Amino acid sequence: MKNSVIIYNTLTRKKEEFKPLVEGKVGLYVCGPTVYSNSHLGHARPNITFDLLFRYLTFLGYKVRYVRNITDVGHLENEAEELGEDKIAKKARLEQLEPMEVVQKYMNTFHRNMEDLNVLPPSIEPRASGHIIEQQQMVDSILKNGFAYEANGSVYFDVEKYNEKYNYGKLSGRNLDDIKTNTRELDGQSEKKNSFDFALWKKATPEHIMRWPSKWSDGFPGWHLECSVMSTKYLGEKFDIHGGGMDLTFPHHECEIAQSTASQGEEAVRYWMHNNMITINGQKMARSLGNFITLDELFTGNHKILDQAYSPMTIRFFILQAHYRSTIDFSNEALQASQKGLERLMTAVKTLDELVASDKSSVDISALKEKCFTALSDDLNSPVAIAHLFDGVKMINSIKAGTETISADDLSELKLFYNNMIFDILGFKEENSSDTGNNEILNETVELLLNLRKEAKENKEWATADKIRDELNQIGIEIKDTKEGADWKLK
RNA sequence: GGUUCCUUGGCCGAGUGGCUAGGCAGCGGUCUGCAAAACCGUGUACGGCGGUUCGACUCCGCCAGGAACCUCCA
Structure with missing residues (x-):
């Protein structure tokens, strides 16, 4: 924990020094996937970004409890809304599967993809369906505090009421007046007081398969509730970092703040971190836009816009070569450049074992280390850290060629440093060398x-x-x- | 329409009020029977127009183009 870590806090729109609530310990919560379909390239971004954060904080000596949820209930889908089906139930019907079978299938795929990408499993991976009771309890306490109302068996969050006492919109930089005048009218039935109120508990229609009994109705929890519930259950009423994609800032995270504040009187999260999107031809890659490439397709090259297969480590490198708050644009050219670049880096790591020590060093190992750690500590600037590692590659090759020298102490320090950086922190692993092993x-x-x-x-x-x-x-x-x-x- | 943000060389992508980012491709070279691979060296840049400044790619304004969010979304 030698150098302090700076992170950009969406809440304040500034870089801030990270100070954990409890010395030496970090509570980290990240919004996980909704498991109703295959994971795509876009999903790789937050998982790799926060894997880097998890790995780096752990490397610095923090004890990190990393909670990443699985959404396996609830989120309503536009076209299914009238039928009252949620996404998972809808997909289940199409595929003639049990909802939980769909969940299991895509959760398995997600886990396999994450393992391929060398994304470490979180400390706790709670599922929304396993926390229905807790979600009902939170609805209760929000009702009790007067920030929600019941209508026809559903419970809605009273945004206007909440905004009288607190500030709805502080995270996304909106104010309620703007929202009032600019919210699109999509909600057909108006059992809600205001169109911007959101559901905490939703009464299930007869066709709705996934449902749980409650004092209000047989139904299911609202879209934003699970994260508020599961984060505070496992990390406490107040915890350090909440991460997720920028597209979740509004309304999802805004509603999380409102829910936590409405139920416990104060905010739960201290630092909000948001990763930017992966674009394709300049446009966000998303299932709803139909322009996504699944991770399995990338790994096998089995997609019409792919010139070739790209290995999981190539994808990881591609993502880490850009700053997490910038968009990155997908293209075959960019991926191929990543593949070559990573090969060069990994070759140098192998070259390290061939180096012979001299009496004296003509190279400065400490300076290199310092630059890399400074970059990572500056809001997780992995592209700059990687650029410095490439300077190190030049150094390593020069030592091998005999134009630079290195002492035995420096050499072991350099080896340890590259191992820490490449494998432990950036999370790369060896892949597809000639020792295919399996064959x-x-x-x-x-x-x-x-x-x-x-x-x-x-x-x-x-x-x-x-x-x-x-x-x-x-x-x-x-x-x-x-x-x-x-x-x-x-x- | 509202809110927020972006525009860097052939491609991707950092960063800064004056000091080489980095990778890939290209070009030249080393190595090699030839080639590939590997390694070394190397050019090109900051959307447009104004302003602030001794000095702006970096700050301010306007314009053009693009994006995200406002609806499930990583």
Whole structure:
């Protein structure tokens, strides 16, 4: 915890020094996915961003409790609204599955994708469906405090009432008057006092499958309730950091603040962090816009706009090479650049093991370390940290080439530093090198061919040697001749 | 329409009131039987018009273009 961490707080729109509520401990809550469909590239962004935060704070010595929810009930969908179906129930009907079967299926996919991306599992991953009682309790306390009202078995949050005492809109920078004049009229039935009131508990229509009994009606909890409930249940009435995508700022996070404040009298969250969107052709990638690419499609290259498959680590690098509060634009060119860049970085990490120490260092390891940590501590500036790591790559290669020297102490410090940065903090891992491991037969077959080629080369039978190289290349195996002999990898 | 934000070289993407971001591609080179890979070196930039300033890509204003949110969304 040597250098203090600065984070940008959406609440104040400023960078602030991070000071945890409890010395040495951090409570972190991030909005997780709604599991009714496959995870797409957009989902990779918050999970990687906050994985970096989780890893970095942990590295600095904080004990972090990271809570990331799974939304498996509740959120209403536009076209389904009239039928009173929620997203999960709607999808279930289309696929003839039990709602919980849909949830399980896509939750499994999400977990697999996150593991591929080397995103660490959170400390607690609560599900909305497992916290219905607690959600009802919060509705109760909001009602008791007079900031909600019941109508036809549903309970709505009384925004106007709340705004008399507190400030509705403080997070997203809106004020209620603006909202009043500019809210689109979408709500057909008006059992609500005002169109901007939101549901805390919704009465289920007869067709609605997912429902729970309550004193108000058989129904289901409102859209924003679960995060307020589960964050404070596991992190306390007041906790440090709440993260999520920028698109959730309003209304989701605004409503969370209102709910927590209305039920407990004060806000729960101290620092709000929001990651920006991934765009494609300059437009947000979203399911509702139909321009998304699933993570599985990216990993396999199985999508019409993809020139090739991109590995999970390439995606991770692509995301970390931009600052989390900037948009990043998807393109094949950008992804390919990321792939090459990451290869260069990882090659240098391997080169570290080949370096030979000298008596003295001509390079400054501490300065390099300092720059990287300063960047990360400055609102998680991973692109600048990575840029410095590339300066280090040049340094490593120069030491190998003999134009720079390094002492034994500095060398072990440099190795430890790159291990910490690359693997522990940025969260990269080795992937698809020649030791494919999972395929012993392939390994041995290629080794056999490479030996044949080596013999041919020794006999100057260039035609045979080239034939082996070219034909392996055609079936997707790339040969790299190095000084130590031939290496290969799957393309 | 309202709120907030963005516009950097062929592509992606940092950053700063005066000091090389970085990656990819391109170009030149080293290595190699040839090639690939790897490594080294290298050019090009801050949407337009005004203003503030000794000095602006960086601050202010206007204009143009784009985005997010205002509705489920990462």
